[in-house]
Amino acid sequence: MRLGAANGYLDGERIVKLAKQHGIQALHPGYGFLSENSAFAQRCEQEGIVFVGPPAQAMADMGDKARSKEIMTKAGVPCVPGYHGSEQGEAELLQYAKEIQFPVLLKSVKGGGGKGMRIVMEESEFIQQLKSARAEARASFGEGGEVMLVEKYIVRPRHVEVQVFADKHGNCVALGERDCSVQRRHQKILEESPAPDLDDVTRLDLWEKAKTAALAVGYVGAGTVEFIFDKDTGDFYFMEMNTRLQVEHPVSEMITGTDLVEWQFRVAAGERLPLTQKEIMDRIHERGAAIEARIYAESPEKGFLPDSGKLVHLKTPKVDEDIRIDAGFVEGDTVTEAYDGMIAKLIVRGRDRETAIRKMELALRNYEVVGLSTNIEFLKRLCRSPAFMEGDVETGFIEKWKQDLFDPVVIKPEVYVQAALSAFASQPAETVEPHGETLGFGLNSSERTFSFKSLDILDQKEGEVVNVSITQKGNSLFDARVLRKDEDPQVFEDLVSSPVSSSEKTKLITYFPHTRIETTVVQDPNNDNKITIFQLGAKTELTLVSPTWYEGALGLKEVTGSVAAPMPCKILKNEVKEGDRVSKGAPLVV
Incomplete structure (x- = not known):
């Protein structure tokens, strides 16, 4: 179905209308925003179209971060200490933040992908960060996006998530966990399974808590239960549930030998889960380790600023049963600022983590892109980083090892x-x-x-x-x-x-x-x-x-006295007006 405009894939009413017009029985919403839109799932149900995903109510419950925390607490799933209530005045939220104790994390109840999220290290910056988070969240999620959660910020966190799958007969399994700790701007760069440096008792406990979370909301289909893991204490807490198949699902497919999209259709058609939990565990033990690298159009050396442009030259690694590429672009295509900057996903599997990392680095060496900036050279440096090879990962990994990851290069x-x-x-x-x-x-x-x-x-x-x-x-x-x-x-x-x-x-x-x-x-x-x-x-x-x-x-010369935006962007707010006096470090434009 051709949907025309750049945002046509978000036009749920038009998609439903086209489905009815062409006699389509089921709709798979993809991996994007529509896949977590409970109103769209509800419309499919009303029109007698099978929505390939969870029930609309389960999606709504887990999509509201405050509501999901209530359900998880009741079900006995541990949650991060924080305030998830309706009092949204600046003074009230500041008071809750002081009770929780700084540093705290601000995030929208409708948040996702790091949008509208801010880390506040001390009281003096709370109000400014709150305003900034709300402006971004409102622009990203619309009305209601400015409603904020305040949570305890864990200083040395890991991001560990569990791939769950449930059918319509009350069965639920975990297809292993993924460590997604290596991030920039709260968005993942590398994902791997099994998670490194995690003991089996904690691993199985994570799986059980994830299944409990899914069953607590009557979940059906593929979902990801995300946990924040405290490296200092070994404790973990429920963070949120993504009610869809995530970008990094191929990692789980690699280590379980499954096709999760096929599972989605089978479960939507009313079939039982294809594998038991024991069969999945046996497969994970046999199949080793897998890593996914997200290939982004961006400049890591310039603070990971997004880039856009035409793919003048594109050469990719050879694929086989242990090297997979999920690509959205081919040579000659233009990567625009209208969509996320991810060009492709590179997924590799090895008999163990060390082998998988080595295979990933070798595959990246065979990736060639010209026409826009990418993170490929940065990913190579990540794979060679001693700290990453040792599994010493946390969400602040890039900042912590910045000196090594951005070492000066000598051109031979x-x-x-x-x-x-x-x-x-x-x-x-x-x-x-x-x-x-x-x-x-x-x-x-x-x-x-x-x-x-x-x-x-x-x-x-x-x-x-x-x-x-x-x-x-x-x-x-x-x-x-x-x-x-x-x-x-x-x-x-x-x-x-x-x-x-x-x-x-x-x-x-x-x-x-x-x-x-x-x-x-x-x-x-x-x-x-x-x-x-x-x-x-x-x-x-x-x-x-x-x-x-x-x-x-x-007559070539440099233009002086002007400021160029370093990336394609939208101005949300001017913080100053003409004639104002400003001091160094003061915010000018959001």
Whole structure:
């Protein structure tokens, strides 16, 4: 069914109308907002369409965070200490926060995905953070989104969730737990199962509490019961229940050998669960460990700012029974700001956690994306992080290990050489300067020089111009000379290389003195000077620097005295007006 507008997938009435029109018996709501919309589930029931998901009432009970806490407390499922009531005045909420004791966590009763959520470390910042959280929640969830919960903030928390499944015959099973602690902006980056560093007694207790939570609301279908786990005490608390199949459900499928979407349809059709709890446990013991990495259009080095643009070049790892890719885009597609920035999910399985991590890192090395920024290089660094490999995870993991995860990088001279050989092969040799001097290789010269500047903000020598001279000595035979400021030239003699160019891409296999290096160089058609090099499992972005006369001739200059938004966004509120005096650190725009 084609739904037209960018937000057409949220038009429940139109979807129901189309379903009736085409004789559709059942509707699967996907994994997004509509999947947790109790009103949509209710409309399906009213129209005699099977909603592939839980009953509308169970969805409503668990969708309201305050109501869900009441139900869980009554059922004996432990909850985080906090205030979940109707008194919503700023002074009242501040008083409850003081009783709970700072730090506290503010979140909307309709919250999800980290929207409208704020950590308040001390009393003095409470009111400002409350206003900010409410503005964001209202914009994200509409009317009622500004109703807030105040909870005790656990300083060293882990995010551990249990995949549950219930049928219409009163049966409920847990398909293992997932650790989703590695996050940014309260949103997950890596998810894995089984959760590392978790003893079996606690693991089975989590499963039982999750099943109790699902049965307490008469749940049917797939759901995720999320817990916050206190690393300092070993205690865990119910956080919320997602009444849908989550983004990370493939992790559970990998370690249980199941297809949970198939289970959803079978249960919706009235069938019993395909496996017992014991059969699921046996499978988890046999199948080892699985990890999912979310591939996002964003810049981790710039505070994980979202990005958008056209996928000029996309190469993905080879898939098999232990490597899976769930992708939403192909090469040539445009990732817009209208939707979430997740491009794909990469899921791997290994006989144990160490093997799974190693497989993940190797698969990421074979992922190539050009046209927008992604978190792929960051994910590689995560997989190599000693703390992550040891399973020492918590929701503050990235901030805690920031120094290691954002270590400066050194661009090797071989990268510059391959970039220059690519430029040598793809640029016309007869290019001349305004004064008639030959720039390129041709009848008058066997040498060409290219100047590059790194675009990686982690580069140790960011902004430095590196000059590379290429001399062609014969067919596929070259010398290269790399010159960096304040360093002796690095010379590579008798390089054998046969660059093959097609449109914006050049593939090179070059024989250096002690190694053979295979490289892909991609030129962004939207930015002639930007080139991306994929080499030895790493991505490097460079600018091919134009001669100074070129910029002068075209009148290129920097625009000063203005501020550009660093990402596609919507202005919710101006905190100041023209003529106001502001101090450093004061909020200006939300």
